[in-house]
Amino acid sequence: MIYRFRIILDNDTEDDIFRDIEIRETDSLEDLHNTITQSFGFNGLEMASFYISNDEWDQGEEISMFDVSEGHASVRLMSETTLSDVVHESQTKLxxxxxFMSMWTFLVELAEIVEEAEGTDYPNLMFVHGQIPDTAPEKAFEAENFDDLGSEFDDGLDIDDYDNLDFDENWN
Known part of the structure; x- marks a missing residue:
């Protein structure tokens, strides 16, 4: 079967920037990664990860290019994970x-599952809309997100009051 995805650049502008691609369900997430980078004009040399997402686009389990956990945790790798392992009719969003220095963020959604078309090479870039900007869109963090931290991080210290801080600022 062939998965048809819409990959949308997550930006806060009015300009929609997306690509529609077709790829085999048996291809790996690394194949999808390569297709996305090529379709948006990236060189593909930077680190990247997919995250399983729910319908509200909440970030879930990470599927990484490389295992950088140094044995501390098990990591799913793109090259070892097929599309059908993580995307299907009831789980459509990644x-x-x-x-990770620029944080190009894309919303990847399975739009349709179709039969393979004879004579078509896959992956297949079906549609291009909008041009990617020179730099990644800035992410705006709302203050309410930080309010949820509560008093857990409120230590009562005034960082500008050097005389009452418990350290020697000239220690070295």
């Missing part, structure tokens, strides 16, 4: 982050 978040894709490319280049």
């Amino acid at each position: 978040i894709y982050i490319y280049d």
Whole structure:
């Protein structure tokens, strides 16, 4: 079967920037990663991860390019994970982050599952809309997100009151 995805650049502008692609359900997430980077004009040399997502686009389990956990935890790898392992009729959304320094963020949604068309090479870039900007869109963090931290991080110290801080600022 062939999965048809819409990959949308997550930006806060009015400009929609997306690509529609077709790819075999048996291809790996690494194949999808390569297709996304090529379709948006990236060189594909930066680190990237997919995250399983729910209908509200909440970030779930990470599926990484490389295992950088140094044995501390088990990590799912793109090269070892087929599309059909993580995407199907009841689980249609992934978040894709490319280049963790720039944080290019894409919303990946399974739009349709179709039969393979004879004479078509897959993966297949079906449709291109919008041009990717020179730099990744800035993410706006709302203040209410930080209010949820509560008093857990409120230590009562005034960082600007050096005389009452419990350390020697000239220690070295």
